[in-house]
Amino acid sequence: MHYNPQKIESKWQQRWEKQGLYSPDLDKAEKPFYNLMMFPYPSAEGLHIGNMYAFVHSDAYGRYIRMKGFDVFEPIGLDGFGIHSENYALKIGEHISDVSKRTEKHFYQQLKMIGNQYDFKRTLETYQPQYYKWTQWIFIQMFKKGLAYQRESYVNWCSQCKTVLADEQVIGGYCERCGAQVEKKLTKQWFFKITDYAERLLKNLESLSTRALGSKVKISKEMAQSGIDWSEKTKIAQREWIGKSEGVEFEMEILDTDQKIKVFTTRLDTIFGMTYAILSPEHPIVTLLLKTQNSRQGRSSPKAARIQNREEVEEYIKEAKKETESVRTDITKEKTGVELKGIRVINPFNKQKTPLFIADFILGYYGTGAVMAVPAHDQRDYEFAKKYGLPIKEVIKNKNGKSSVEKKAFENYGVLINSGEYNGLTSYQAIEKMITFLKEKKIGDKKINYKLRDWCISRQRYWGPPIPIIYCEKCGTLPVPEKNLPVLLPEIEDFRPTGTDSPSQVSQGEIWEGKSPLASVKEFVNTICPKCGAPAKRETDVSDTFLDSAWYFFRYPSLDYQDRIFDKQRTQKWLPVDMYIGGQEHACLHLLYSRFITMFFKDLGLIDFEEPYKRFFAHGLLIKEGAKMSKSKGNIVNPDEYIKKYGADSTRMYLMFLGKISRGGDWQDSGMAGITKFVRKAWNLFSDLKKDGKGILDLSFMHKTIKRVDNDLERLSFNTAIAKIMEYVNWYKENQDNFSKKERKLVLENLVLLLSPFTPHLSEELWEKIGHRESVFKEKWPEYDSELVKEEIITLIIQVNGKIRDKIDNIEADIFKEKAKELAISRQKIKKWLKGKEIKKTIFVPGKLINFVV
Structure with a gap:
């Protein structure tokens, strides 16, 4: 029986399209499940293997959910507007409109070749007028x-x-x-x-877990405990981007001017240790001082302060303008700055006059763009002070009266010294008393700052x-x-x-x-005022591509509605998105922007929810033979070549067998050949379906395999699921002469069902070969007999920093790491040892122990 993947895959792709198998009735669906992957942007002639890596995992999960009894909606489109597509067109010297038409056709052709269950009747492209309207x-x-x-x-x-x-x-x-x-x-x-939504965006992160959000899917305890939905890593990335800081904002006067600078600090208790202050190079006061250098405008007296090293300052600003935020704030970068000679700021607490610098590591668009520098109690200020020979004044000791700033800054809270009337107070007591002073003087108060910018x-x-x-x-x-x-x-x-x-x-x-x-374009620019009818001008900027992708998932279900952005009733039925899979590199901005737009839609009264995705899973990066794929290295993998050579099913399965999806994988051509060998091995098992043996009676291995694959797919562990299917094939091979005809049919049917999320074309063909007329994807996921899957029971040891702190008795030996971690940290004895600690690493030895390194 010859296996011809190209012939089989073409046959089933045509049949799926003809039957409309993957086009659910969005209004009549009884158990809707919205399965979404981040849509691609056409920055080249076609999709690369890295795109396919994300897509096939998402599709396999969607097919699994479909067989669990849900009406799965899995749409696809193109994020075609923006700099990526435009730059590609410029590079190859063609018009972007022509390139877009060609790439659109090729991208969709590729997406059909890989065999995903996309609803191609509901594609959208962000550059189509009916979308960008x-x-x-x-x-x-x-x-x-x-x-x-x-x-x-x-x-x-x-x-x-x-x-x-x-x-x-x-x-x-x-x-x-x-x-x-x-x-x-x-x-x-x-x-x-977006800053108006900063607090909501931050607070809602706490609700982004399986149990808090709820789910349309009846998930198992293992799924609920796995924590895969919004990983802590993703939430931390968003928290850091929002960057909430609670502190104090106050004013400091600039000597001999009528200008004041506002400073934000979370450590007001160290104010007596300020020995200099810093402004960002783009701070408006710096601009003002430079502009009014030769006039009295903005000065308080004829002896008004003036920058004595103007040329040096202007040159530093010019160079700083060339650097980006990431470069300027890089903690490994040597700190540089320039003193504004002749300018002094006045400490409002002790009236001390301190020098004023500009430094590129201070950002004008974060906080106030000004910093009170306390080198004794801030490491960055310490390094800067050491470099420029500035005083270091210690004003905080620990509770035992000990600290040292000879080698580095003492950054902890403690008891105040060298701080006038505040001496002897704890940091917390001093901060409250100092805030009272600022409020009485009407020069400061408590303030919450966000790193997030509009x-x-x-x-x-x-x-x-x-x-x-x-x-x-x-x-x-x-x-x-x-x-x-x-x-x-x-x-x-x-x-x-x-x-x-x-x-x-x-x-x-x-x-x-x-x-x-x-x-x-005069014809575009010149228009008529919609209010008075006079000649007017249009805005000539276009909007950021991130806006296109911040709401596209709302449009998919409502593409047939042209008179509204989306249909409220249909949106309420299908959203929020049940599963969203995409790259970790988009865990900050894309997710943040789409959350913001969703909250805005709620505020408009269009929806009654404010989080767009019930589950988000970030996949890792696909590399090739140890190196990141790039054109310069010549190691870009074109999926078309492998699909034509090995077939889509083998390509799909290999991509999912490379390793944990969260970590990515290393593409090896030799591995591709190996997985193809396995696919053919599975195919050949169906060469003699009528063979009748004496029967083996004990089918517990089959039931255990079904349970294990089911558990793996629930927690998106595709590679281990495939490994268990391989073991199942080997088990069948060992017993193939002994199966009765009835057993053989049952065992092979379950093999097809288990394979179907990974190899949809092969599974359809084998399902038909067994004698079924309907699509395998209209079948239910196989069930296992709970009496036949009882596992070995063990005692799991729980350690903290290598020391035994507790144990869990009577637990299944094959418990997986995520569940073991969830159970362990929920125990009262362990909570005591973890309180106030940060888990740096979790070491899991299957069947034996779990160790938290804190």
Whole structure:
């Protein structure tokens, strides 16, 4: 019996499409399950194997859930707008519209080849007017609610791509797309006030777990305890990006001026140890002092303070503008700065006059852009003080009266010394008393700061949704009337970014006027004011591609509704998304933006939930033979070649067998050949279905395999599930002469069912060969006999830092790590040893012990 994967796979893909097997009735579905993977952006001619790696895992899980009795909706589309697609078109010298049409066709062809259960009747592309009409609608609603606004801002600028870049598009100070050095520029940009949602975004993270969110799927205890849904790693990444700090904000006067600087600190108790202060290079007071250098404007007296080393300061600012936030805040980078000679700030507590510096590691767009430097009690300030020979004044001792700042800063809380009337108070007592002083003087109070900044959505590019704003000299800034949406992106021959001079050639504080290619299209720019009818101008920036992808999952179920962004009833039925799988690199911004947009939809009354995804699972990175895949290394894996050579099923199974999905995998061509051998081995088992042996009677191994594969798939452990299926095939081979005809049929049917999420085409063909007329994906997932799966019982030892602290008796020997960890940390004895500690590592020895390193 010859196995021809190309013939088999083509046959079943055509049949699936003809039967509409993967197109559920979205209104009649009784048990809806929304299975979603992050849609790809076309930055090349086709999908690479890394894309397929994420997609096949997600699809295997969706097929498993389908066989559990759910109506699975698994849509796909293209995140086609944005810098990635546009830069690719520029690189190959073709128009982006032509490239998009071609890549769209090829991408969908590839996605069909891999055999995923996509509903190809419901694809969306973000560059289609019927989609970006609603992206523009979202902008207008933000504008009406005061959440979309325009202001001058320092942003990342790539002089090669000639556009503003988001922070995550800057890698080590260079553009991720073209490799050019990124600069900072001051320009007018459109922003969304995501900071208004900072506290909600932060607080809701605590609810993002399986049990808190609930689920449409009746999951097992193992699933509920596995903690896979929103991993702590993902939540930590979002917490750090939001960056909540509770502290105090207060003012300090600049000597001989009428200017004051605002400082935010979480350690007001160390204020008497301030020996200098620092401003960011882009701080408006620095700009003001430089501008008024030769006049008395803004000065309090003829002897007003002046910067005595102006040229040195301006040169430092110029260089700082070339560096990105990640470079400037890199803790391994040597700290640099320049003193503003002639300028002093006054400590409000002891009236001490201290020098003022600018330093690039202070960011003007985080907090107040100013820092009170206390080198004795802050390591960064300590290193800076040592480098520039600045005083180090100790003002905190520990409770035993001991500390030392000879080699490093003492950063703990303690008891105050050298702090005037506050001497002898604990840090906490002093902070409260100092806040009272600031409030009485009306120069400060408690403050909560967030690292999170408002979302800059402006892009000076062509390939994106035009921002729907009109400028009228008489009426001001107005949104495009909703009845006039979409504002169509005009077709222009030359879509290259125009830009102007490099921002480094613009003087400090001046506005840099970079323009979108749309600015040169008079037919687009010139319009009529919707309010007064006078001539007006359109906004020429387009919106960030992150806005396109922040809401696409709402649109999938409602693509047949053209009169609304989505249908409320259908959305309520299918959302939030039940399972969302994507890359860890998107765990911050994409997830944060989509959570923000979902909360905004709730505030508009469109939905009654405010978290978009019930479960999010981050997959790891796929590499090849130990190295990250890249064109420069020549090790990019084209999935088309392997599908044509080995078949989609073998390719799928190999991708899922490489290792834990959370860690990624290492693609080896030799491994591909090995998995193909296994697939053929499974195929050959069905060559003689009529053979009748005496019967083996004991089928407990079959039932144990079903249970183990079921448990593995629930917790997304695809590689171990495949390993157990391989053991099952070997078990069958060893006993194949002994199975009765009835046993043989049962054992092989269950093998097909277990294989089906991994090898859908092969499974359909074998299911038909056994004699079934309906699709295998209309079958139920196999069930096991609980009496035949009883496992060995053990006692699990629980250690903390290698010492035995507790044990769990009468537990199954094959308990997996996540469940063992959940059970262990829930025990009262262990809670005592973990209280106030951070678990650095969890060591699990199956069948023996679990050890927490804290």
